[in-house]
Amino acid sequence: MTGDITTMKVDAVVNAANSTLLGGGGVDGAIHRAAGPQLLAACETIRRTKLKKGLPAGKAIATTAGDLPAKWVIHTVGPVYSISEDLSHVLASAYTESLYTALYLGARTVAFPAISTGAYSWPMADAARIAVEAVHSLAWELGTDIDEVIFVAFDSRAEAAFREALRNRGPLTR
Structure with missing residues (x-):
């Protein structure tokens, strides 16, 4: 759906963070x-204690959500797009590690932004394909307890890319 991820009434909102976890532009700044x-x-606190060097790309960690309607924010860092190196596995990991974190928290509903598609320049259609495949693969593998994953697009172009990726992937059936 196209919308504002900061207004989503879900258990966990995923933040497309930078490695510092201290805010930035785009989705990160808005959250x-x-x-x-x-x-x-x-x-x-996380930076002082657990992640003194920052959060690596493809990993995830959760915090409380402050004034958001969600219960938790799951911070993940996507890779910067590169035409010379295939980092699609790192982008997929940002989604799967976020879902593992959501499962650990007991979250039943999760909202994702289009990770790495802003300042990190990942092409939208490719990012949407990787995101949908990663989420579907993990759900298939684990038969997860997560009831709903929502891809929250920031504009109609992003929404169209995610809808196309979902159409191409097909329904999740066992």
């Missing part, structure tokens, strides 16, 4: 602004 100072404080 930090909407969540308020509690989110920044939680991220600063």
